[in-house]
Amino acid sequence: MATTRRLLALATFSSILFTGTGCAIAPAPEESWGEIRFGVEADVPPFEYRNAQGELVGLDIELGNALCAELHARCVWVEQPYATNIAALQAGSFDAIMPMTATPARRETVDFTQDLYALQSQLVVPRGVNLLPNPQSLKGERVGVLAGTSREAFAKARWAPEGVTVRSFGLNTELIRSFQAGEIDATLQNTLEISEALLSTPEGVAFTFAGPAIVDEMLGGGVAIATRKTNPDLTAALNEALQRLKDNGKYAAITEPYLGAAPSEPVKMVHTPAAAAGLPFSETVQVGQTLYISGLLGLDANGELVPGGIRAETAQIVETLRGILKANAIGMDRVAKCTVILADLKDxxxxxxxxxxxxxxxxxxxxxxxxxxxxxxxxxxxECMASL
Structure with a gap:
């Protein structure tokens, strides 16, 4: 009887040990979000639009579906005009806006993921028209923008007060028709979007970019996914999923057909301290392998102009220049360009x-x-430039 009890106890202990061990090694189920509802305006090729079969396609759609797959969620796409999408997000019509330019003003209202990709904004004009993307050139002209975009906010804040007429359109297709009809003189656009919608078409040969891309904090530097500030878990999850897509190569596979290969890192810039305390400039700035040297005067170590006239001042400048070059491990033979400014050309x-x-x-x-x-x-x- 005692033996039987010992056997039963051993069997029970073995059963408990096996069960406990089984629980310890069982993989934890991955978190699932069920579904994620993205607000999107399906009229912006090549980012998000409906193809001839009525299917929702484009770069942002592919990225969104890939993010949902990483999170074991079902993507639900809710079509929403861009001009009202923040209000619709706050009202709970969907969980996120895909995509939106992350600007300082918008960050006060909604949260953003990490940037999905970079973008540029440029002015587009009829070919042969001499306009540039600044208020002086555009004064008195009519510039079309898409309502609700960072470009609309920029144009109204930076250009409209200077006499530029800014016209907003609900859809880019409407804007382009108005542009082609001559009802506006120029349009401020996302470069990739307008290339796809107009410039790459047969009708687009009559139009072209004017001036460089505009850099301004109001325009942002890239697009991200906007979420409600009350939903930080979703923001974090989307960021983690985006990083996984970049790590496993799926991000590049999706984006490169649309955007090309990712650009190289910006050239590093190295600034030395100001030439003298309180001066609002650097003594030198290194950009890549080029050294830019601020204008040099014939000043001694105490910051006083050396006596002796033009020859003495020139000699002092040469010695100062030699010292700067030596500090950067190069000599006078590496100077590529100088600008000499004379108070009197007779010198x-x-x-x-x-x-x-x-x-x-x-x-x-x-x-x-x-x-x-x-x-x-x-x-x-x-002032001089030298090659390192």
Whole structure:
């Protein structure tokens, strides 16, 4: 009987041990979000639009579906005009806006994920029209923008007060028709979007970009996913899913057909301290392998103008320049370009005798010489560029 009890106890203990061990090694189920509802305006090729079969397609749709797959969620796409999508998000019509430019003003109202990709905004004009993306050039002109976008906010804040007429459109297709009909003189657009919608079409040959891309905090630097501030868990989950897509190569596979390969990192810039305390500029700025050197005056170690006129000031500038180059492990032979500013152009010959002798005869840098009034009663100022 005692033996039987011992066997039963051993069997019970073994059963408990096996069950406990089984629970310990069983994989925890991955978190599932059930469904994620994205608000989207399906009229913006190549980002989000309906194809000939009526299917919702585009870069943002592919990215959204991939994010949902990473989170074991079902994507639900809710079509919503861009101009009212923040209000609809706050009202609970959907969980996130896909995508939206993350600007400082919008961050006060909604949260944003990490950027999905970069974007640029440029002015588009009829070919042959001499307009530039600044209020001086656009004064009196009519510029079309898409309602509710960061470009609309930028144009109304930066250009409208300077006499530019800003016209807002609910749909980009409406804006483009108005542009082609001559009802507006220019339009501020996302470069990829307008290339797809107009510039790459047969009708688009009559239009072109004007000036460089506009850089302004109101325009942001990229697009992200907007979420309610009351839903930080979703924001964090989307960020984690986006990082996984980048790590496993799926992000590149989705984005490169639309955007091309990701751009290289921006060239690093290195600023040295100001040449003298309180001056609002750096002594040098290194950009890649190029060293930009601020204008040099003939000042001694105490910041006083050296006596002796143009020759003495030029000689002092040469010595200061040599010291800056030496600190960057290069010599005078690496100077590629200098601009010489003379208070009196009659000093040219005397300056040139000292200046020219400072460089190797077979390595003279290019040079521009101009006349202008200088600070501190200086007779000469020299600024240079060198190759590291």
């Amino acid at each position: 040219f010959a005397a300056m040139n005798q000292v200046y020219a002798s400072a460089f190797p005869a077979d390595r003279l840098p290019t040079r521009t010489t101009i006349g202008a009034k200088l600070l501190a009663d200086a007779r000469i100022e020299v």
